[in-house]
């Protein structure tokens with residue numbers, strides 16, 4: 001210890017300065033993560049007006065041998081997004097995530113459509129945009145507003161732990177031996193460094209793939225369930241995830257397309273994915289603005305892939321499937337946490 005305290009003053013000073021900077025960094029990022037919070041949905045989004053599409057889908061089902069392309073003469077040149085709004089419903093976007101019925105996800109607690117990849121937080125009792133997870137480590141839900149600070153916290157913490165471990169190991173050479181208490185401290189810090197490192201690694205991986213922690217966990221859970229019931233898993237696995245898309249030629253119809261395990265709807269590349277976490281959603285005040293932003297979150301590659309599947313005939317006409325329920329908001333599938 002004497003060597004450490006008096007024999008190498010420069011190294012000691014460097015150790016103290018670096019570790020204090022790192023501790024300060026950890027503290028500041030933790031305070032901002034905690035105080036800022038994950039953010040909440042800025043407004044309530046009314047349900048989509050889908051009754052006409054369901055009606056047209058039912059008609060399509062009932063008319064045998066109907067060729068959808070024959071109805072091109074009836075195609076309105078109007079985009080569905082230009083249909084005037086009314087107080088209770090809004091026109092659906094060209095593409096949205098849906099359940100197996102083709103209906104969007106609805107939060108009955110907040111009375112809103114679940115857009116901006118939100119989930120209802122039981123802790124906050126509100127829908128959180130870009131909900132990631134509840135972190136017991138920082139004592140806060142992680143969402144769009146505090147994800148950047150959380151990332152900063154993770155890397156500060158990890159750097160601090162590795163720095164501490166390496167410092168102890170390096171100076172054990174100077175001391176000649178390690179005190180038992182320092183060995184315990186080294187093991188504990190090393191263990192925590194591995195845990196935090198794993199969390200940081202997964203978080204970076206999620207940003208790289210354009211998915212949140214909860215989206216990754218949900219998909220992993222589904223894949224495991226499927227793997228148990230099937231002998232082998234392949235790219236045709238039914239994840240129970242769908243998108244409801246405007247029919248490419250007939251504006252009166254919409255289609256349901258099943259998602260594949262390889263689909264990453266929100267993967268716009270690492271840099272854009274990372275930037276998305278910092279985007280200030282608070283400027284999105286109206287349902288129309290949120291809808292436009294929601295639409296821009298889907299990657300072009302994903303939309304192209306969906307178009308290819310529709311062109312290949314891999315879809316179901318929305319409204320024609322047998323299990324369709326009422327489109328009333330009260331019957332919309334609730335997908336809460």
Ligand SMILES: [Zn+2]
Pocket residue numbers: 107108109110111119120121125126127
């Ligand atoms: Zn909610």
